Amino acid sequence: MYFIQYYVLHITIRNIYLCIIMIAENTQTQMRKGILEYCVLLIISRGQIYASDIIAELKSARLLVVEGTLYPLLTRLKNNGLLSYNWIESTSGPPRKYYVLTEEGRSILNQLDGTWQELAYAINTSKKVADDQSNNNPINLTK
Amino acid sequence: MKKTLNINIGNSIIHIEEDAYEMLTVYLNEVKQHFAKNADDFEIVTDIENRIAEMFGEMLSEQQKQVVSIFDVQSVIRQMGSVKDFESSEEENPAEDYRTQSQAFNPVKKLYRDTDQAMIAGVCAGLGHYVAIDIRWIRLITFFTLFIGGAGVLAYIILWIMIPKAETKTEKMNMRGQETTLRGFANIHLDPLVQQSKGFLAEFFDVVGNFVKGTGKAIFKTIALLIIAAASFGLISLFITLIALMGIWDADVANYFPFNIINQEYFNPLAVSAFLVGAIPLIALILFSVRVAFSSRDINKTLSFVLLVIWLAGVAPLIFYITKISSEFKEGAEFSQVSELKPYQTYTLTVDRTRFFSREDSMRYSIDAENYRGRKILTDIDDEFKAPRNVRLWIEKSESGKISLSQNFKSRGRNFQTALKNAQNIHYDFLQTDSLINFNPMVQLNKDTRWRGQEVELTMKVPVGTFLNISEELGRYLNGPNYWDCGHGSHQGFTEWVMTEDGVKCRHEAPVKDTD
Numbered sequence: 001m002y003f004i005q006y007y008v009l010h011i012t013i014r015n016i017y018l019c020i021i022m023i024a025e026n027t028q029t030q031m032r033k034g035i036l037e038y039c040v041l042l043i044i045s046r047g048q049i050y051a052s053d054i055i056a057e058l059k060s061a062r063l064l065v066v067e068g069t070l071y072p073l074l075t076r077l078k079n080n081g082l083l084s085y086n087w088i089e090s091t092s093g094p095p096r097k098y099y100v101l102t103e104e105g106r107s108i109l110n111q112l113d114g115t116w117q118e119l120a121y122a123i124n125t126s127k128k129v130a131d132d133q134s135n136n137n138p139i140n141l142t143k
Numbered sequence: 144m145k146k147t148l149n150i151n152i153g154n155s156i157i158h159i160e161e162d163a164y165e166m167l168t169v170y171l172n173e174v175k176q177h178f179a180k181n182a183d184d185f186e187i188v189t190d191i192e193n194r195i196a197e198m199f200g201e202m203l204s205e206q207q208k209q210v211v212s213i214f215d216v217q218s219v220i221r222q223m224g225s226v227k228d229f230e231s232s233e234e235e236n237p238a239e240d241y242r243t244q245s246q247a248f249n250p251v252k253k254l255y256r257d258t259d260q261a262m263i264a265g266v267c268a269g270l271g272h273y274v275a276i277d278i279r280w281i282r283l284i285t286f287f288t289l290f291i292g293g294a295g296v297l298a299y300i301i302l303w304i305m306i307p308k309a310e311t312k313t314e315k316m317n318m319r320g321q322e323t324t325l326r327g328f329a330n331i332h333l334d335p336l337v338q339q340s341k342g343f344l345a346e347f348f349d350v351v352g353n354f355v356k357g358t359g360k361a362i363f364k365t366i367a368l369l370i371i372a373a374a375s376f377g378l379i380s381l382f383i384t385l386i387a388l389m390g391i392w393d394a395d396v397a398n399y400f401p402f403n404i405i406n407q408e409y410f411n412p413l414a415v416s417a418f419l420v421g422a423i424p425l426i427a428l429i430l431f432s433v434r435v436a437f438s439s440r441d442i443n444k445t446l447s448f449v450l451l452v453i454w455l456a457g458v459a460p461l462i463f464y465i466t467k468i469s470s471e472f473k474e475g476a477e478f479s480q481v482s483e484l485k486p487y488q489t490y491t492l493t494v495d496r497t498r499f500f501s502r503e504d505s506m507r508y509s510i511d512a513e514n515y516r517g518r519k520i521l522t523d524i525d526d527e528f529k530a531p532r533n534v535r536l537w538i539e540k541s542e543s544g545k546i547s548l549s550q551n552f553k554s555r556g557r558n559f560q561t562a563l564k565n566a567q568n569i570h571y572d573f574l575q576t577d578s579l580i581n582f583n584p585m586v587q588l589n590k591d592t593r594w595r596g597q598e599v600e601l602t603m604k605v606p607v608g609t610f611l612n613i614s615e616e617l618g619r620y621l622n623g624p625n626y627w628d629c630g631h632g633s634h635q636g637f638t639e640w641v642m643t644e645d646g647v648k649c650r651h652e653a654p655v656k657d658t659d
Contacts, residue, residue: 051190052197066224068174071190075183094154097190 032063038116039063040073041101041109044083048098074099082108147210153189153196157203163213165312167195170220177226195219252320255309263350266302269309272318308346367436374425374432381421388414400531403594404468413464419457423450471595476562477553484546487578490605491637492536493614495574495581533586533598534571536620538611538640538647541604548573548580551600565595573601582617611640611647623647 036058043049043057051074058064077083082105085097101109146161159167174191178184198219199211257268260278267285271278288295309318355363388402389411405413427450541547552569556562570587573580586599605611613621615636629638629649639650 051194066228067194067222068191068224068229071187071194072178072181072183072229075187075190079183094193094196097193 036063036069037073037077038109038112040070040077041082041105041112044099045101045106045109048086048100050096050098054099077105081105152199153193155196155200157196157199157211158209159211159216160213162312163211163216166213166216166220169313170216170225173226174229177229191223195223198222251317253314253317254306255314255318256303256306257315257318258308259315263299263354264303264346265308266299266306269306269318270302272320275320364436367432370432371429371436374428378422378425378429381418381425385414385418400594403588405464406468406471406593409464409468412460416457416460416464419453420461423454423457426450471557471561471593472555473557474559474562475553475555475596476559476566477551478563478566479549479551481547481549484548484575484580484603485577486546487609489578489610489612491579491612491614492603492617493579493581494584494616494620532620534582534584534601534620535598535622536582536601536603536617537622538603538605538642540642540644540646541606544606545604546606546609547604549602549604551602552597553600554597555595562595565592565597568592569597569599571599582620584616584620605642607642607644609642610650611642612637613640624649 039058039061040054043054051070054074055064055067055070058070064070074083078085078099081102083099084102085099087095088098090096147158148161148164150157150159150164150167171188171192175184175188178187181187199215202215202218203209203211252273254273255269256265257272258265260268262268262282267281268278271281274281285295285299288298307314309315427447430446550571552566552571554562554565554569556565568588571583573582575581582601586597588594588597615638618627618638624640624647629640629651640647641650642648
C-alpha cells in the first residue's frame with residue numbers, strides 16, 4: 001500500500017513539474033514571438049532587404065533558431081499590410097523578394113516602439129524592486 | 144556510386160542523390176501539410192523552397208561539388224527547422240492542431256514485397272506487413288499450402304510477379320504503414336536502397352544465386368580450394384617439366400616417348416610454347432577460383448587481356464611445330480632381313496631383358512668397353528616408356544621345312560628416303576642359345592634418332608610338328624592365336640604350343656590330331 005501511495009505521489013509531483021516547465025516554455029515562446037515580429041519590422045525599417053539577410057541579422061541577434069519560422073511570419077505581416085516586397089534581379093540565380101515597410105507598417109512600428117519603451121520600463125522597474133528587496137534585506141532570506 | 148536526379152526547386156536545377164531526394168521530398172511534404180491550414184500556404188512553401196534552392200546553390204559552390212548529398216539535405220533541414228519547430232511558433236490551439244495533423248498523416252498501408260526480410264522474394268514478409276501478422280505465421284501457412292497439390296508454389300510465383308518490390312524508403316514506409324514523415328524516415332535504417340530494379344527473371348536468378356551462395360558456400364569454398372591446390376600443383380609440375388625439357392636439369396627426358404618424337408632443333412621453342420599453353424589456363428583458373436571463393440573483386444581487365452595474348456602467343460608456335468612434326472610421318476618404308484635358325488624339335492621362346500650394350504649405349508652411359516666384354520648387363524631402364532610397343536611376333540608354318548626368322552623393319556619419314564633411313568636406324572637383336580631363343584622386348588634406336596613410328600615385325604617359320612614353349616611375357620608380343628586361351632598348359636610361366644597344318648595351336652587342344 002505504501003508503494004502505491006509513493007507511486008501516486010511521484011506521478012503527481014512529476015505532473016506538477018511538467019506543468020511548470022510548460023508554462024515557462026509557453027511564456028518564453030510568447031515573449032519571443034512578440035519580440036521577433038518587432039525585430040523583423042525594425043530590421044526592414046532600415047531599407048529594403050532580402051529574407052536571407054533578415055535571417056542573418058536575426059541569427060546574429062540570437063533571436064531566431066530556425067529559418068522556417070520566418071517565412072510564415074513575413075507572409076502574415078505582408079497580408080496584414082505592414083510589409084510589401086519587390087522582385088529584384090539577382091546576379092546568381094532567380095530574382096529575389098526584397099521586403100520593404102509600408103506606411104502602415106511604419107506607423108505600427110512607431111506604436112511598437114512606444115510599447116517596447118513601456119515594457120522595458122515595466123521590466124526594469126520590477127527587476128529593480130526585486131533587486132532592492134534582495135539587497136536591502138539579506139537577513140530575510142536567512143530567516 | 145549513387146543514382147542522382149535532376150530536380151527543379153525554386154526555379155533552379157539541382158542535381159541531387161536519390162536518397163537525399165527522398166528525404167527532401169518527405170520534408171517538403173511535411174512542410175506543405177503543416178501549412179495547409181494556413182491561407183497563404185502556397186506562398187510560404189514557395190518562399191521556403193526558394194530559400195532551400197539558394198542554400199543548395201551556396202553549398203555546392205562552397206564545397207565545389209555538383210551533387211547535393213543526404214548530408215546537405217540534413218543540414219538544410221536543420222537550418223530551416225522541422226515542422227515541430229514551426230509548431231511552437233503557431234498561435235492556434237495545440238489540441239486542434241494535433242487533430243488536423245493526425246488526420247493529415249493518417250498512414251496509408253500498401254502491399255509491397257519486403258526484400259529486406261525475404262526468405263525467397265519477400266512475398267510472405269510483405270503480406271505479413273500488410274495484414275499485421277507476424278511473418279512466421281504467414282510462412283507457416285505458406286508452408287502448409289505446399290502440400291495442397293503445390294498450390295502454394297503457384298500462388299507464390301503469381302504474387303511474386305504481381306506485387307511490386309518495396310524499393311524506395313517511402314515505399315518501405317508505406318509497406319509498414321508508417322507515417323511518411325522524417326521521423327518515419329529515421330526509423331528505417333540507412334541501408335543501401337539504390338538497387339537497380341530488375342525484371343522477374345533476373346531477380347529469380349539472383350534469388351537462386353543467393354540461395355546457393357548461402358547454403359553451399361562452405362562446399363563451394365572447399366571445391367575452390369581443391370581446384371586452387373590442384374592447379375598450383377599442375378603449374379609446378381609443368382614448370383619442372385619445362386626445366387627438364389630445356390635440359391636445365393639433366394633428366395634425359397628427350398629420349399623418352401613422346402618427347403623423342405620432337406626434332407632436337409624444335410625442342411626449346413616447343414617446350415616454352417607448350418608450357419605457356421598449359422600454364423596460362425591454370426593461372427587463370429587459380430585467379431578465378433580465388434576471386435569466386437574469397438573476394439568479390441573483379442579480375443583486372445588488362446591482366447586477363449595480357450594472359451590471353453600470351454596464351455595465343457604460345458598456341459601459334461605450338462600449332463606450327465606440331466604440323467611440321469606431323470609432316471615427318473607422311474611416308475612409310477620398310478625392309479626385311481631373314482636369318483636361319485638352327486633346327487630343333489622344341490624351341491623355347493622368351494623375352495630377354497638383359498642385353499649387350501651397344502657401342503652407342505656404352506658411350507652414353509660411359510661404360511668402359513673393357514669391363515663389360517663378354518658379360519651380360521641387366522638393364523634397369525623400363526623400355527616401355529621409351530616408345531609404344533614396337534615389336535610384334537608371328538609364328539607361321541614353314542612350307543620349305545627350313546626354320547627361319549625374318550625381321551621386317553618399318554618406319555615413317557618426311558619422304559621415302561628419310562623413312563628408309565629411319566628404318567635402317569633400328570637396332571634389334573635376338574639371341575639363339577641352342578633351342579632357346581631370346582627376344583629383345585624393344586627396338587633400340589640410335590641416340591638422338593627421333594621416334595618416327597619405328598617398329599619391327601618378326602615372323603618365325605617352323606615346320607609342322609615343331610613344339611614351342613612360349614613364355615608368358617612373350618605372349619604379349621604374339622600375333623595370331625590368343626596366348627591367354629592356352630592358359631591351362633602353363634607351368635612356370637610357359638605355355639606349350641605345336642605347329643599344325645592349320646598353323647600354330649595350343650598343345651592341349653591338338654593332342655587328338657597328334658595321335659592320328
